[in-house]
Amino acid sequence: MKDIVFIEELKVLAVIGVYEWEKSIQQELLLDLEMEHDNRVPAQTDDLSKTLDYEAISNFITTFCTERQFELIETLAERLSEEVIQIFSVSALTLTVRKPGAVSAARSVGVKLYRTA
């Protein structure tokens, strides 16, 4: 079983959607991110720099979603996972992106992906 650093239900506002009316509004997205990382190294040294800083990564995701614009949540998820892997040297991650307002009869809809470095 791999160790994980995770972020759960990070709420961001993004301009996201395939329809014209969606290109001039912000909509809520909820993101879950699980990143594989050996917890024993930071635990031995009690050193933030030896782990994946969930606060720094949360701030990065919020800025990414606010500043970038896509039609599909698949595209957002793919680009975001590429950047998180590269910038934070993540070996593998699972990213879930939910768009809770998209289908009124559903609690949420979205995509989930698993990517490795």
Ligand SMILES: Nc1nc2c(c(=O)[nH]1)N=C([C@H](O)[C@@H](O)CO)CN2
């Ligand atoms: N698999 C997807 N299906 C749909 C998406 C999407 O991003 N991925 N987007 C839409 C619309 O933007 C919708 O959210 C508007 O309410 C429809 N289907």
